[in-house]
């Protein structure tokens with residue numbers, strides 16, 4: 001952060017003395033006005049519900065240019081990471097600041113692959129759930145429960161503990177997500193296999209059974225790995241901000257990540273991929289492409305409460321670059337599986353076409369986001385709709401950890417404690433019950 005020679009002067013119509021606030025430059029992106037001394041100098045707070053104009057921290061991990069539709073992880077464009085690297089390379093990059101060389105890559109992959117098993121007691125934790133529990137409810141519990149097993153890596157002020165906890169979480173999330181799936185299916189859990197890739201291991205734990213060998217389909221393996229890359233990190237989104245705020249109290253990393261899982265579940269955030277696929281299936285059931293016009297009218301009618309799930313974004317006011325890459329992956333997977341004529345994919349493309357030509361969407365700069373196509377490709381792979389957000393949480397775990405560790409490594413960090421504009425009752429006395 002560089003102090004700019006520019007300053008912000010805040011003056012008040014009521015004659016209160018004006019104040020000067022420093023302005024800082026980042027390396028790219030908007031400057032910031034430092035308001036940390038505002039309350040002390042004016043007795044006033046800023047007011048920004050939803051944080052539309054608030055930078056909550058300084059970060060060097062991910063940069064999004066919403067107008068250009070650009071996404072960089074440690075400076076590398078998502079398009080290059082998704083086509084030239086794999087998910088574990090991206091994890092190394094997010095955690096350490098640059099891509100690994102051959103030795104570092106080999107060591108990191110081995111380290112992660114050798115931490116994929118979970119404590120045998122974890123299977124008994126699952127038994128407390130109904131078989132039809134939503135996988136995100138199960139996952140929120142399982143991730144939080146990890147803190148009960150790893151007392152040797154819960155001191156967040158110890159960099160070595162933070163490093164070990166990061167590896168354990170990245171390594172064990174696929175195992176936990178697959179266990180949540182198998183528990184719902186009533187099938188036995190599959191143990192991880194160290195000779196498989198990260199994505200291949202996950203696919204085998206999901207779809208393999210003890211009855212026969214599971215052969216990883218390389219096209220699906222590559223698609224799964226790309227889906228992980230596309231969901232790895234995304235600046236200060238709701239769940240990442242949740243992890244930072246939760247971690248700022250000094251709680252252990254497993255508890256902080258569990259908070260991120262819980263936040264991601266919401267349909268306005270990571271739950272949108274599940275909501276988007278349910279929306280496509282509902283339109284398909286009610287007449288498909290022929291009914292798209294009628295559906296779009298509902299979306300544009302404010303009173304309907306209907307949104308085009310998978311569209312719109314707080315930051316992107318252009319096409320989400322991840323959506324383009326996800327659409328490509330959709331094409332590859334559907335072709336590999338002989339599903340080129342998948343009706344939902346055709347419907348989604350028709351919806352996108354109509355929306356991008358419709359004034360309502362153009363005026364509001366609403367474009368497809370990462371969730372618009374991810375459900376279609378996951379459904380084609382055989383992943384149940386209810387598990388889509390679990391896959392998102394699996395992939396985003398590295399982003400949450402990298403952001404949490406960045407905050408904890410900042411000597412200036414404090415526990416997060418926002419204030420409020422109070423609109424409730426002023427002080428009053430309790431009346432005896434017969435006078436209320």
Ligand code: SDX
Nearest residue numbers: 234237268269270272307308309310311312313314364369
């Ligand atoms: C993710 O933050 C991140 O980076 C998140 C994420 C990540 O990787 O972490 O990118 C992942 O969460 C992607 C977003 C997934 N959510 C959805 O697809 C759900 C549908 N989208 C909307 O709920 C909405 O677009 C949000 C929540 C994503 C963004 O909401 P904002 O920024 O608060 O914008 P808004 O609701 O103020 O919308 C502006 C206008 C409104 O209309 P007006 O009041 O101006 O008339 O656009 C309308 C909204 O009603 N609008 C939509 C719409 N999204 C916004 N109208 C119809 N369909 C939509 N999807």
